[in-house]
Amino acid sequence: MPHSTDYRLIAHSLVRAVILAGIAFYIVHLHNIGHLQLYIAPRMAIYTKLAAAGLYLIAASLFYQALREWNGQHAHECDEQCSHAPAGPWHRHLAVYSMFVIPLAVFFLSPDTTIGSAMASQKGINLNSASALKSKAGAADAPAVQNTVLAPTASPDASGKAAASEPNREIPGQNPASDNSAATADSATDSAKSAASSDSADSELDKLFPHDSLMEPYAKYAFKLYRQPVIEVKEKSYIETLTTLDFFLDRFIGRKISLSGFVYRDKTIGDGRFVLGRFAVQCCTADALPYGIIVEYVDEKLYKNDDWMTITGTLEKTVYAATGAEVMLLKADKSVKIKPAKDPYVYPDFDFGI
Amino acid sequence: MSSLVYRWTLNSATIGCLILLYLIFTGQGIGSLARITHVDRSQWQAIKTIFVSIFLEALPFMLLGVLVSALLNLFVSEAALTRWLPRNPVLGVLCACLLGILLPVCECGMIPIVRRLLRKGMPVYIGIAYILAAPIVNPVTYFATYAAFRTMTDMALYRTLMGFAVAVAVGITLYLFQRANPIRTSAPGPATGVVPSGHQPHHTHTHAHTHSHDASGGSSRLLSLATHDADEFFEMGKFLMLGALLTALIQTFVSRGELLELSGGVLGSHLLMMGFAYLISLCSTSDAFVAASFTGLFPKGALLAFLVYGPMIDFKNTLMLLSVFKSRFVVRLIVLVTLFVLVFSWLAGYWTSRHG
Numbered sequence: 001m002p003h004s005t006d007y008r009l010i011a012h013s014l015v016r017a018v019i020l021a022g023i024a025f026y027i028v029h030l031h032n033i034g035h036l037q038l039y040i041a042p043r044m045a046i047y048t049k050l051a052a053a054g055l056y057l058i059a060a061s062l063f064y065q066a067l068r069e070w071n072g073q074h075a076h077e078c079d080e081q082c083s084h085a086p087a088g089p090w091h092r093h094l095a096v097y098s099m100f101v102i103p104l105a106v107f108f109l110s111p112d113t114t115i116g117s118a119m120a121s122q123k124g125i126n127l128n129s130a131s132a133l134k135s136k137a138g139a140a141d142a143p144a145v146q147n148t149v150l151a152p153t154a155s156p157d158a159s160g161k162a163a164a165s166e167p168n169r170e171i172p173g174q175n176p177a178s179d180n181s182a183a184t185a186d187s188a189t190d191s192a193k194s195a196a197s198s199d200s201a202d203s204e205l206d207k208l209f210p211h212d213s214l215m216e217p218y219a220k221y222a223f224k225l226y227r228q229p230v231i232e233v234k235e236k237s238y239i240e241t242l243t244t245l246d247f248f249l250d251r252f253i254g255r256k257i258s259l260s261g262f263v264y265r266d267k268t269i270g271d272g273r274f275v276l277g278r279f280a281v282q283c284c285t286a287d288a289l290p291y292g293i294i295v296e297y298v299d300e301k302l303y304k305n306d307d308w309m310t311i312t313g314t315l316e317k318t319v320y321a322a323t324g325a326e327v328m329l330l331k332a333d334k335s336v337k338i339k340p341a342k343d344p345y346v347y348p349d350f351d352f353g354i
Numbered sequence: 355m356s357s358l359v360y361r362w363t364l365n366s367a368t369i370g371c372l373i374l375l376y377l378i379f380t381g382q383g384i385g386s387l388a389r390i391t392h393v394d395r396s397q398w399q400a401i402k403t404i405f406v407s408i409f410l411e412a413l414p415f416m417l418l419g420v421l422v423s424a425l426l427n428l429f430v431s432e433a434a435l436t437r438w439l440p441r442n443p444v445l446g447v448l449c450a451c452l453l454g455i456l457l458p459v460c461e462c463g464m465i466p467i468v469r470r471l472l473r474k475g476m477p478v479y480i481g482i483a484y485i486l487a488a489p490i491v492n493p494v495t496y497f498a499t500y501a502a503f504r505t506m507t508d509m510a511l512y513r514t515l516m517g518f519a520v521a522v523a524v525g526i527t528l529y530l531f532q533r534a535n536p537i538r539t540s541a542p543g544p545a546t547g548v549v550p551s552g553h554q555p556h557h558t559h560t561h562a563h564t565h566s567h568d569a570s571g572g573s574s575r576l577l578s579l580a581t582h583d584a585d586e587f588f589e590m591g592k593f594l595m596l597g598a599l600l601t602a603l604i605q606t607f608v609s610r611g612e613l614l615e616l617s618g619g620v621l622g623s624h625l626l627m628m629g630f631a632y633l634i635s636l637c638s639t640s641d642a643f644v645a646a647s648f649t650g651l652f653p654k655g656a657l658l659a660f661l662v663y664g665p666m667i668d669f670k671n672t673l674m675l676l677s678v679f680k681s682r683f684v685v686r687l688i689v690l691v692t693l694f695v696l697v698f699s700w701l702a703g704y705w706t707s708r709h710g
Contacts, residue, residue: 016588020584020587023413027410036410038407039403039406039407040410044411047414047415048410050414051417054414054417054421057580058580058583058584061576061577061581062580062581062584065577065580065581086585096592097588100588100592100595103405103595103599106402107402107406111399112403113399113402113403114403115399115400118396118400119396119606121609122400122605122606122607122608122610123610124609124614126647128650131647131649131650131651214504214507282640283411283639283640284407284411284637284640285403285404285407286404286407286411286634286636287636287637287640287641287643287644289643289644289647323650348501348643
C-alpha cells in the first residue's frame with residue numbers, strides 16, 4: 001500500500017504529547033515549589049510522582065512517533081492499524097483537548113492556597129474526635145438517631161444556657177475556681193510522676209485511665225500526656241492527641257493545654273467563642289476533615305477567621321448544642337498570633353500505638 | 355450534529371432538575387441560586403484546591419488502569435480470556451469479586467481495565483461484579499477502615515462482607531435479567547460507519563490478534579503501547595476532569611449541615627448517607643475516616659451504607675461508567691446497587707443492634 005505522511009496523526013501526537021508533558025511538568029513544578037502537600041498527603045505523593053514519570057514517558061513516545069511519521073517511517077509490522085489519527089470530527093477533538101488544556105492553564109496561573117474556615121463550615125467541624133470510640137460504650141442504634149435532628153438555627157438558645165450555667169465567665173486566670181482546679185491538677189501531676197517512677201505504674205494506668213485492650217494505646221498515651229505540666233497538642237499526633245483528650249475528657253478537666261491552629265466560627269458554638277483547629281488529611285485535600293477545640297477567650301473579637309494562633313488555657317467541658325454531645329472547651333489565658341504552619345494540614349500518625 | 359445538540363440539552367436539563375430537586379429538599383427558594391452564582395474568593399480557592407487534589411490523587415490509579423488495559427490489549431487474546439473465565443455464572447461472579455483481593459485498584463483505574471476486558475468478550479455481569487467489589491474487597495481498604503474505626507473493629511469486616519454480598523447480588527441479577535448488550539458501541543454524532551467502536555476504530559479484536567502473534571519489532575511494540583495508553587488516557591481523562599471539577603463544586607457549595615437536616619428515621623439516615631457518599635466521591639481508602647466522623651450521629655447500618663455505596667457508585671465514577679455503558683444501563687445499575695445496599699445495610703444495622 002503506498003504510504004503518505006499522515007499530518008493529522010502528527011498533529012494529534014504532538015498535541016497529546018504537549019498535554020501529557022504539561023500535566024507531568026505541573027506535578028514536578030508543585031513538588032519543586034513545595035506545594036504538592038497542599039493537595040496530596042505526603043504518603044500518597046510518591047504515586048503522583050510516579051504518574052508524572054509515566055506521563056513523561058508516554059509524551060516522549062508520542063513525540064518520537066510524530067517524528068517518525070514526519071520522516072515517513074511507518075510502523076512496519078502493523079501497517080495501517082497500529083498508529084493513525086483518532087477518528088471523528090475536529091471540533092470534538094478540540095473539545096476534548098481543551099478539557100485538559102484549560103484546567104491545566106488555570107492550575108498553573110492561579111495561586112495555590114489552602115482550605116480554611118469557609119470549608120470547615122461546609123464540612124462541619126469535628127469537635128468530638130473520639131465519637132467513633134465512645135459510641136461503643138452505649139450509644140447504640142435507636143437513640144443515636146434522635147440526635148440527628150441537628151438544628152443549627154435553633155441551637156443558640158441551648159448553647160447559651162449551657163454557657164450561662166458555667167460559673168466562670170470572667171477572665172480565666174483571675175478566677176478562683178480555675179486556680180483551684182489548676183492546683184489540683186498540679187498535685188495530680190506530682191502524684192502521677194511519682195506513680196510512674198514506682199513499680200505500680202501499670203495499675204496506676206488502669207486506675208486513672210480504665211480501658212479495654214482496644215483502647216490501650218490511647219490509655220497509655222493519655223498517661224504520658226497526664227504527666228506533662230502543660231499538654232501540648234503537637235502537629236505529628238494532632239488527631240490522636242485530641243481523640244485521647246476527648247475520650248478521657250473527665251480526667252483532663254482543669255489541665256493546661258496548648259494548641260495551635262486556625263480560627264473558625266459558626267453560629268452553633270455560641271457567642272464569645274471560636275474553634276481553633278486544623279484540617280486532617282488522609283489521602284488528598286478532598287477528604288480533609290476539620291478537627292478542633294472550642295475556645296473561650298475574652299478578646300475573642302480580636303481574631304478573625306483563618307487567623308493562625310497558639311492558645312494556652314485550661315481544659316473544661318461544655319455541651320455542643322448542635323449534637324448534644326459533651327465536648328472540650330478551652331478557657332484561654334494566653335494567646336499568640338502565629339504564622340500559618342508551613343504544611344497547613346495534619347495527617348494520621350501511623351506510628352501511634354506501635 | 356443534531357444528536358450532539360440533543361445530548362447536551364439532555365445533560366443540562368438533567369443537571370437543572372437535580373439542582374431544583376436539591377433546592378426543594380433543602381427548602382430553599384430559587385433566590386438562593388443567586389447566592390450560589392455569587393462566588394467569593396475563598397470559594398474559588400476551595401474549588402481549585404479540591405479539583406487539583408482529586409485530579410492528582412486519581413491520576414496515578416487511572417494511569418495504572420490505562421497501562422494494565424493496554425497490556426491486556428496487547429498480550430491477552432480473546433480466546434485466552436474465554437478459557438480462563440469460569441463457565442458457571444455464579445462461580446464467575448464469585449471469582450470476579452475475589453479478584454479484588456489480588457488487584458487492589460480503586461474505581462478510577464478499574465474502569466479502563468474492565469472496558470478492555472468487556473470488549474474482549476468478558477460477560478457484562480462479571481465485569482460489573484468486579485467493578486463493584488474490587489474497591490471494597492481488598493486488604494488496603496480493609497486496613498484503612500480498621501484504622502478509622504479502632505474500637506468498632508467489626509466495621510471493617512462488615513464492610514468487606516457487605517461489599518462482597520452486594521456485588522454478588524447485582525452480578526447475579528444482571529446475569530438473570532440483562533439481555534441487551536449495554537456497552538456503548540458507537541459514539542453519538544456522525545457515525546464512522548464500518549467499525550463498531552466509533553471512538554477508536556483501530557481497537558478491534560482482530561487487531562489485538564495481530565499484535566499478540568507478532569514477534570517482531572520491540573521498539574514499535576513499546577511505541578504502540580504508548581499510543582494505546584494515550585488513547586485511553588484521553589478517553590477516560592476527560593471524564594476524570596469533569597468528575598473532579600463537579601465534585602469540587604459540590605464539596606464547596608453543599609454543606610454537610612444542610613444535608614444532615616434532611617435526615618429523618620432509620621431509612622432516611624441510610625438514604626442520606628448514601629446520597630452523601632455519592633456526592634462527595636471519595637476513594638474507598640479515605641472515606642472510612644469521613645464515615646467515622648459521623649459515628650454517634652448515625653446508626654451503624656447507615657455508616658455501612660455509606661462505606662459500601664460510595665466506592666461502588668458515586669458522582670465521579672458515574673461519569674466514567676457512562677463512557678463505557680449506555681446511559682440506560684448505568685441508570686439501571688445505579689438503581690440496582692442502591693436497592694441492594696439499602697436492603698443489606700438495613701439488615702446489617704438490624705443485626706448489629708441485636709448482637710453488637
